[in-house]
Amino acid sequence: MRGAVIHAPGDIRFETLDDPKILKPTDAIIRTAVTCVCGSDLWPYRGAEPTDAAHPMGHEYVGFVEEVGSEVTSVKPGQFVVGSFATSDNTCANCRNGFQSSCLNREFMSTCQADHVRIPNAQGTLVATDDIPDERFWPGLLAVSDVLGTGWWAAEAAQVKPGSTAVVVGDGAVGLCAVIAAKELGAERIIAMSRHESRRKLALEFGATDIVAERGDEGVARIKDLTGGIGADSVLECVGTAESMRQALHSARPGGNVGFVGVPHEVAIDGQELFFSQAGLHGGPAPVRRYLPDLIDLVLSGRIDPGKVFDLTLPLDQVAEGYQAMDERRAIKALLRP
Amino acid sequence: MRGAVIHAPGDIRFETLDDPKILKPTDAIIRTAVTCVCGSDLWPYRGAEPTDAAHPMGHEYVGFVEEVGSEVTSVKPGQFVVGSFATSDNTCANCRNGFQSSCLNREFMSTCQADHVRIPNAQGTLVATDDIPDERFWPGLLAVSDVLGTGWWAAEAAQVKPGSTAVVVGDGAVGLCAVIAAKELGAERIIAMSRHESRRKLALEFGATDIVAERGDEGVARIKDLTGGIGADSVLECVGTAESMRQALHSARPGGNVGFVGVPHEVAIDGQELFFSQAGLHGGPAPVRRYLPDLIDLVLSGRIDPGKVFDLTLPLDQVAEGYQAMDERRAIKALLRP
Numbered sequence: 001m002r003g004a005v006i007h008a009p010g011d012i013r014f015e016t017l018d019d020p021k022i023l024k025p026t027d028a029i030i031r032t033a034v035t036c037v038c039g040s041d042l043w044p045y046r047g048a049e050p051t052d053a054a055h056p057m058g059h060e061y062v063g064f065v066e067e068v069g070s071e072v073t074s075v076k077p078g079q080f081v082v083g084s085f086a087t088s089d090n091t092c093a094n095c096r097n098g099f100q101s102s103c104l105n106r107e108f109m110s111t112c113q114a115d116h117v118r119i120p121n122a123q124g125t126l127v128a129t130d131d132i133p134d135e136r137f138w139p140g141l142l143a144v145s146d147v148l149g150t151g152w153w154a155a156e157a158a159q160v161k162p163g164s165t166a167v168v169v170g171d172g173a174v175g176l177c178a179v180i181a182a183k184e185l186g187a188e189r190i191i192a193m194s195r196h197e198s199r200r201k202l203a204l205e206f207g208a209t210d211i212v213a214e215r216g217d218e219g220v221a222r223i224k225d226l227t228g229g230i231g232a233d234s235v236l237e238c239v240g241t242a243e244s245m246r247q248a249l250h251s252a253r254p255g256g257n258v259g260f261v262g263v264p265h266e267v268a269i270d271g272q273e274l275f276f277s278q279a280g281l282h283g284g285p286a287p288v289r290r291y292l293p294d295l296i297d298l299v300l301s302g303r304i305d306p307g308k309v310f311d312l313t314l315p316l317d318q319v320a321e322g323y324q325a326m327d328e329r330r331a332i333k334a335l336l337r338p
Numbered sequence: 339m340r341g342a343v344i345h346a347p348g349d350i351r352f353e354t355l356d357d358p359k360i361l362k363p364t365d366a367i368i369r370t371a372v373t374c375v376c377g378s379d380l381w382p383y384r385g386a387e388p389t390d391a392a393h394p395m396g397h398e399y400v401g402f403v404e405e406v407g408s409e410v411t412s413v414k415p416g417q418f419v420v421g422s423f424a425t426s427d428n429t430c431a432n433c434r435n436g437f438q439s440s441c442l443n444r445e446f447m448s449t450c451q452a453d454h455v456r457i458p459n460a461q462g463t464l465v466a467t468d469d470i471p472d473e474r475f476w477p478g479l480l481a482v483s484d485v486l487g488t489g490w491w492a493a494e495a496a497q498v499k500p501g502s503t504a505v506v507v508g509d510g511a512v513g514l515c516a517v518i519a520a521k522e523l524g525a526e527r528i529i530a531m532s533r534h535e536s537r538r539k540l541a542l543e544f545g546a547t548d549i550v551a552e553r554g555d556e557g558v559a560r561i562k563d564l565t566g567g568i569g570a571d572s573v574l575e576c577v578g579t580a581e582s583m584r585q586a587l588h589s590a591r592p593g594g595n596v597g598f599v600g601v602p603h604e605v606a607i608d609g610q611e612l613f614f615s616q617a618g619l620h621g622g623p624a625p626v627r628r629y630l631p632d633l634i635d636l637v638l639s640g641r642i643d644p645g646k647v648f649d650l651t652l653p654l655d656q657v658a659e660g661y662q663a664m665d666e667r668r669a670i671k672a673l674l675r676p
Contacts, residue, residue, distance in 0.1 A: 093568045094592050102592030102616050104567075157618070229442075230431045245609060254432050254440030254622070264609025271583060271605025275598070275622050278440050280495070282618030284592070 003114025004319040007054045009047035012320040017056065020111070020118035025071040026089070028122030030063035030081060034138045035112050036310065037322040037334045038085075038146060039172045040263060045323050048265060058113030059085035060146045062138060065126070072122045079128040082296055083119060084288035085109050085146050090124030100124070100289035113319050115338040127292045133300060139307030139335055140299040143177060147333070148295055148306040149288030150261045151177030151238065155185050157259030157282040158234035162186030167223055168208070169248045170238030171199040173309040173333040174261060176206055178236040180304050183207030187234070191226060193219055193247075199332060202308060216247060223251040231256055237283070242267045254278035261286060310335040341452025342657040345392045347385035350658040355394065358449070358456035363409040364427075366460030368401035368419060372476045373450050374648065375660045375672045376423075376484060377510045378601060383661050386603060396451030397423035398484045400476060403464070410460045417466040420634055421457060422626035423447050423484050428462030438462070438627035451657050453676040465630045471638060477645030477673055478637040481515060485671070486633055486644040487626030488599045489515030489576065493523050495597030495620035496572035500524030505561055506546070507586045508576030509537040511647040511671040512599060514544055516574040518642050521545030525572070529564060531557055531585075537670060540646060554585060561589040569594055575621070580605045592616035599624060648673040 001019050006012055020029050035058055043049040044057075065079045075081055088095050088103030095103050107120040119125060133141065140148075151174050160166050166187040168178045171194035182190045183206065192203035195213040203211065212222045223232060231253035237244055240262025248258045249269070260283035274281065298304045312331035314322050315338075322334030339357050344350055358367050373396055381387040382395075403417045413419055426433050426441030433441050445458040457463060471479065478486075489512050498504050504525040506516045509532035520528045521544065530541035533551040541549065550560045561570060569591035575582055578600025586596045587607070598621035612619065636642045650669035652660050653676075660672030 093566050097568075097591065097593050099591075099593035099616055228431050230435075240609075242609075253435065253437075255435050255437040255625075257620070260609075260613065264613050267609025269607040269609060269612070271578075271580075271598075271602025271607060274607070274619070275602050278437055278622035280618060280620035281612070282595070284613050284616035287593075 001114055001116040002317070003111065004057045005054050006044055006051055006057050008051055009045060012045065012057065012323050014317045014319055017114065020116050022067060022069045023118065024120065025069040026121055026123055027069045028065055028072055028075065028119045028126060029067040030061065030117050030119060031066050032061055032063045032112070032115050032117055032338050033080065034062060034142050035316070035336045036060050036142060037319070037326055037336070039174060041323065042327055043265065045327060056111040056114065058111060059109035060142060061112040061117055062141045062145060063117065068122060074123050075126045075128045080132045081126040081128050082141050082145050082292055083125045084149065086285050086288070087119065087121035087125040088289050089121050090289060095124065098290045099287050101285040101287045113316070113336060115316065125289060127296060129296060129300070137300055139310045140305055141296065142335070143306035143309055144292065144295045144299055145288065147173040147309060148177040148180065149291050150174050150286040152181040152291050152295065153286035154178045154236035154238055154259040154261040155181035158236050159257040160185040160187050160234045163188045164233040165189040165227055166234040166236060167191045167193065167232040167251050168236045168238065169193050169244050170262060171196055171203065172238065175238035176202055176309050176332070177306050178238050179203050179206040179208050180306055182236065184304065191223065191232065196329070198311065216243060219247055220250040227253065230254070234259070238262050240264050245269070249274065249277055249279055252277065252279035257282065259283060309333045313337065339452055339454040341449065342395045343392050344382055344389055344395050346389055347383060350383070350395065350661050352655045352657055355452065358454050360405060360407045361456065362458065363407040364459055364461055365407045366403055366410055366413065366457045366464060367405040368399065368455050368457060369404050370399055370401045370453050370455060370676050371418065372400060372480050373654070373674045374398050374480055375657070375664055377512060379661065380665055381603065383665060394449040394452065396449060397447040398480060399450040399455055400479045400483060401455065406460060412461050413464045413466045418470045419464040419466050420479050420483050420630060421463045422487065422630070424623050424626070425457065425459035425463040426627050427459050428627060433462065436628045437625050439623040439625045451654070451674060453654065463627060465634065467634060467638070475638055477648045478643055479634065480673070481644035481647055482630065482633045482637060483626065485511040485647060486515040486518065487629050488512045488624040490519040490629050490633065491624035492516045492574035492576055492597040492599040493519035496574050497595040498523040498525050498572045501526045502571040503527040503565055504572040504574060505529045505531065505570040505589050506574045506576065507531050507582050508600060509534060509541065510576065513576035514540055514647050514670070515644050516576050517541050517544040517546050518644055520574065522642065529561065529570065534667070536649065554581065557585055558588040565591065568592070572597070576600050578602050583607070587612065587615055587617055590615065590617035595620065597621060647671045651675065
């Protein structure tokens with residue numbers, strides 16, 4: 001098979017690799033329908049996370065089941081399946097609590113920018129669609145497997161409620177999907193923080209009611225202006241830098257909540273500052289598996305189209321260009337077709 | 339009038355001071371029924387907070403209204419009233435959201451270890467009882483005005499639900515009151531972390547089902563043992579040190595919640611650690627005013643008796659001994675009678 005391998009920051013190669021095999025009776029092998037490049041893939045690409053040795057990349061996928069291990073009965077060869085970047089057995093205590101992304105047997109996916117992928121914990125991780133969906137739905141279902149699920153968790157963790165005001169920090173694919181989630185959960189006012197024309201446009205299309213271009217203290221001041229001086233009920237932090245986290249915390253009202261889903265990089269939160277802000281803070285890897293059935297339905301029913309975050313489509317063998325386009329912010333998110 | 343003044347760490351004096359006066363039409367003057375020493379008073383007493391100039395002390399009080407400003411209509415002279423350490427107008431946007439401790443006109447109380455006290459924002463802050471309560475209820479009502487309200491907020495912020503498992507970190511008066519709150523909110527299992535015999539006994543009397551004496555990593559390991567390996571649904575952090583906060587965060591299960599009410603001192607929370615713990619975190623000064631009507635009823639009906647946290651009663655003029663006894667952990671909490 002062939003897939004993407006990172007050798008060093010900025011150095012993504014498309015290479016021939018060993019075909020994936022069933023290693024455990026709980027595994028499945030899928031043939032990738034579509035995959036993509038994630039904003040979080042840019043951390044090692046930009047050298048913000050170390051690359052000690054060359055390794056495959058990618059954790060987003062939808063595809064066709066080719067083979068299943070002896071203990072996998074929930075999906076079968078030929079079916080179209082959607083999964084999550086965090087695999088889960090869906091039976092352990094954390095899974096039963098709805099936090100499958102902290103499954104006691106969790107394995108994070110990391111080899112999905114390839115034409116074939118081994119899925120650990122396949123029984124608990126994969127959800128098959130009733131029929132093979134029309135190709136026009138594939139990008140939306142691919143978004144479900146990570147960026148929409150993550151935006152949804154941001155909205156849930158920020159306790160978005162009907163009639164509330166939500167601020168979305170970050171205009172990447174996750175932030176844009178967080179706008180969809182905030183709208184679906186009933187937010188009356190959705191303020192998207194963005195200064196990029198194409199992203200602002202998509203945020204408005206997804207349901208944002210206001211756009212704030214300012215950042216940092218100026219951005220916070222604008223949010224306060226728009227929220228009667230006290231801040232927003234819910235803030236969805238979809239970046240993960242110290243600046244974005246500070247902006248998010250300062251944008252929430254006392255008693256409001258910040259959902260943070262950007263993996264924090266060099267972020268330290270001062271306990272006393274958090275205390276006196278009286279804002280709640282909840283984040284982590286999104287429990288996508290819990291949301292899959294509902295989000296798949298929302299996409300296949302045509303109610304939402306998170307697939308619009310893919311504004312660049314490339315053949316899988318041009319994966320390196322996908323990284324570069326996203327790194328240079330020429331693309332929001334690059335879809336890859338094997 | 340006479341009241342307590344701190345001159346330097348360890349130096350509390352009972353002095354003659356100017357009688358309090360109505361300064362604003364929203365003020366009231368009360369004659370103190372009972373007051374007390376708070377765990378947070380020990381921060382400056384121990385030098386962990388600076389004392390640049392001598393100043394009065396105390397923020398907990400119940401008493402009799404003596405005089406009200408021209409805009410105060412909700413209480414009248416002669417009534418017995420309960421308030422909060424954070425005064426609030428009870429009309430601003432934050433108050434309407436139920437976060438009166440972040441009232442836009444908030445003034446923190448700081449002169450209550452005295453026989454008379456000026457209460458700013460009296461209209462929004464003070465709640466009068468229907469009749470003058472029997473003296474045996476005064477300690478309980480005094481606890482309502484701070485430590486019980488704060489423990490209640492810890493339980494609410496930690497999202498204690500019927501049937502859930504709650505851990506209480508801290509066996510001071512707030513921690514012990516947090517046990518009461520967790521029980522009233524329906525926790526099925528309440529694990530109190532304590533190594534002091536008298537406090538453990540009171541925790542059990544208040545509703546704790548388990549006691550854990552270990553601290554730090556050992557304490558966390560014991561909590562994991564008691565919670566099927568994953569941690570507790572809710573953790574109520576009632577101390578405010580870096581160690582207690584770390585212990586609290588590590589004791590919560592993925593998707594669980596930490597309510598933190600000990601004012602954090604030199605606490606920095608690592609963003610990535612919080613992210614992967616998947617625990618929620620919410621704290622701040624307790625919105626006691628929101629709880630007052632219900633908590634007063636719980637005390638006067640005899641359903642709960644948070645007044646038991648006072649295991650030392652002194653005449654007000656011996657306030658310095660109250661500080662010393664609490665500092666040396668000879669007393670959980672010292673009640674002062676003018």
